[in-house]
Amino acid sequence: VQTWLVNGRLQNAISLDDRGLAYGDGLFETIAWRRGQPRFFDRHLARLREGCRRLDIPAPPDAAIADEIGIAAAGSERGTVKIIVTRGCGRRGYAWEADIVPSRIVGFDPAPAEGRPAAGGASVVYCDTPASCNPRLAGLKTLNRLDNVIARAELRGRRAEEGLMFDDENRLVGGTMSNLFVVRNRELATPLLDRAGVRGVMRDVVMERAREAGIACREIGIARSFLESADEIFLTNALTGLRPVTLCGSSRLEAGPVTATLRAALLECGVEECAA
């Protein structure tokens, strides 16, 4: 990341007493910066606020974040914005003091998105690393992401763009850095994120666009067998949009009509990565 601000000040380091480092006590957002603007900014802010509420961290003012993104990204057409909010600096120990001040961290990275996809569809494999399960934290983009880190490392040396993670009951949670949708009989299904996983902003957008297009979408428990009987599968991610999966484990798939409809709908609302 090229430029960082902490509570409005340009700096590239943070106190070693920050609880974000000590315990992963905080949240983050990764936002596509396109045509000099943060894409789906309101949705990212809403998710961040919801996460702060659930973790009992005072949410940062939207205006401060907007200003700081403007400073960090000044002059750039394209890149990635990262926001981190931690509970702040404290003494040792899990308890925190009443007067603790959250750390509001904003960064801008002009580099292309990690794993910027090649043209065509994505290959995905199954990861052995399970997703960490905790209903109290499920859906949030917390700083506790070690399961994703370890799962991601399984992809080294494999011809796969993404790895799928399952919970301890062998229900699909998603990719290491994306949400997953399955199409069967022209209906959409995506994992119910009640025990693990991150509720992605692009996932929400896709579910809304699907409803508008008259495509039913259910959040359900998804087993491997369900995946293997899919007509279409695609991945969603705030930075890369909607990517069709053309190889899932050993199953070959094609980008079908539902995928095409939703890619067109996303392109219409600014997800340029969905251009053909």
Next chain:
Amino acid sequence: VQTWLVNGRLQNAISLDDRGLAYGDGLFETIAWRRGQPRFFDRHLARLREGCRRLDIPAPPDAAIADEIGIAAAGSERGTVKIIVTRGCGRRGYAWEADIVPSRIVGFDPAPAEGRPAAGGASVVYCDTPASCNPRLAGLKTLNRLDNVIARAELRGRRAEEGLMFDDENRLVGGTMSNLFVVRNRELATPLLDRAGVRGVMRDVVMERAREAGIACREIGIARSFLESADEIFLTNALTGLRPVTLCGSSRLEAGPVTATLRAALLECGVEECAA
């Protein structure tokens, strides 16, 4: 924390690109510094090495850590040493570069241990916050501790020293910052940490001393009903030693003969907190 060193240099901040902050991608140790020495140092180093092995982080050299603790704690008789090892600084994204250099962070805090216990036994309550479950991470003291943080916050305004956490199958994992042992019929039981929790150094010491004293100890699944039929219960923690529980939920208990035997055994091997 009063003094920090990062990779051997005195500093109080760390790069915002460190993956310890970004993802909780690392481990930590909290070590009692007593009579000018780190207690059970070899055991803490062994657990740290094991954690590094499981997370595929090159383990820091023992000698470097020992030297840096000496610098941070110089002149102090008593306090707390904290070691943090992260995977290091990297670009955005869960994957890491082959040449990444781990961050080795050593700190010393002369303040008394957090929640330094009052005399007498501990009161414990049941937390609603579940423990995060992941067999791949279970037992390790990783930087992903948000479940403990949220559970600990449940104790505010309650007359309890510790809160007990359960996994999603309602099996006991331990306290938010301690391991727990149950005595029934003069035999010890402690949660099997195969899905969640931290394998505490004091837990290991207690299990060894128990065996030497001819007290059987099993690692098993422990339900609430098992706790409620206990003859004795105690908590273990590297900083506070072994503490009898005298109130568990609504059950009153007394420190019994097994607790007394083990406290005496710990006192003999330097756990001064177990003095009567």
